Amino acid sequence: MTVDASTVREMVADLERQHPGIRDRICEESGEIRRFVNVFVGDEDIRFLQGLDTQIPPGTQVSIIPAVAGGR
């Protein structure tokens, strides 16, 4: 899907506008991304960029992926 946003924060707001209720699934009450939700701008996890303030250049693919628990 396509959103109108230049940062991750704006992306979340636009997602919520298009699909009310989704914000609460991916964000804490504080607005921060939930611990077991990963947001990738391009191939990079936004936790290692600028978090919610990470810039999204026009046309960039953003992936929202639940961190699947696994491991021995």
Next chain:
Amino acid sequence: MGAILGLRCRECGREYPAEPIHVCEYCFAPLEVVYDYDEIRSVISPKSISEGPRSIWRYADLLPGGEKRVDLGAGLTPLVPAPRLGAELGLHDLWIKNDTLNPTHSFKDRVVSVALTVARDFGFNTVACASTGNLATAVAAHAAHAGMSAYIFIPADLERGKIVATAVYGPQLVAVQGTYDDVNRLCSEIAGQFEWAFVNVNIRPYYAEGSKSLAFEIAEQLGWRAPDHVIVPIASGSLLTKIRRGLDELVKVGLLDGHQARISGAQAEGCSPVATAFKAGEDHVRPVKPNTIAKSLAIGNPADGYYAIKAARESGGVMESVTDEEIIDGISLLARTEGVFTETAGGVTIATLRKLAERGDVKPDERTVALITGDGLKTIEALVDRAGPTMTIPPSLDAFAAQLESKN
């Protein structure tokens, strides 16, 4: 399902019935087993435990799983004082928890015994796992014992000994051309397609509980007292987290008056995402591509890294990583001083312990327990260049005497 109440999300707290699920469907965080501690407190005692089976199931009140257990005798391994290793490291009260002495020679028998018991309770006939070896072997053996089918997914480059020691039990053994993290990702997809009990996917909340038995045993073997410090190797981070949870639960059910055990974590430098985040003061673990001889710890994207960091920090513990060279030295040191031969993961624990002792992070008088989680025969490749005959002679007394002379 024993005395458990159900499952609860570790982040948002939503509750779920006891089912083969592992992720909160609302916030995607992992689920954890919930117990009725007041009820357990009313039935459990040192006596009730000492009269129980000589396996992890003596702590059945604090584990999931019903009466029809898949029990090959995992657990109740020796906790032995390690004075000679302690003297080398300047520690006066050091103990080794020797979990090489499990049915398939690693601590994984504990978690698998619980996982397969619960899987059978749920009505599964087929179990599966992603593994770097120890889990594979434990699942294969317990499945054979229980008459269940097993599908086991391993990285294709695993040590030969671990492949043979798994294949011999007759599972479907699938060698995947990729890293453990690739295998794990594949298994998450397979788990969505097939109605199998994946011990470390949909059975994970129950499976992971088996690790608590290590903490229970240490306390019982110390005469129902907690140690001051526990050194734990980290792969997914689950074991470290569960050691703390186990000790906390003993307080909740009245078997310990309290505890101040510090829990410290050990990783190999070639795969140290958790220790790196800990040392940087961060919560989030940045995934890495593993490159270490400690293959049983080589998880680049550890599921419980965050919780392990939290448990270490809150308990006053620390984390450190060691090089492959230090790992091999650690294996040799433990074998030479205490007569315990561990696989590379135990080398990581001992090498880290040495580093922490030198730095004063493990204090000389602390009652410290180092967890030795797997047998050295599993990873002899690591030592073939380091351990061999000290002399090679023709079969003659003269030759032996001459060699002995030249050595002395």
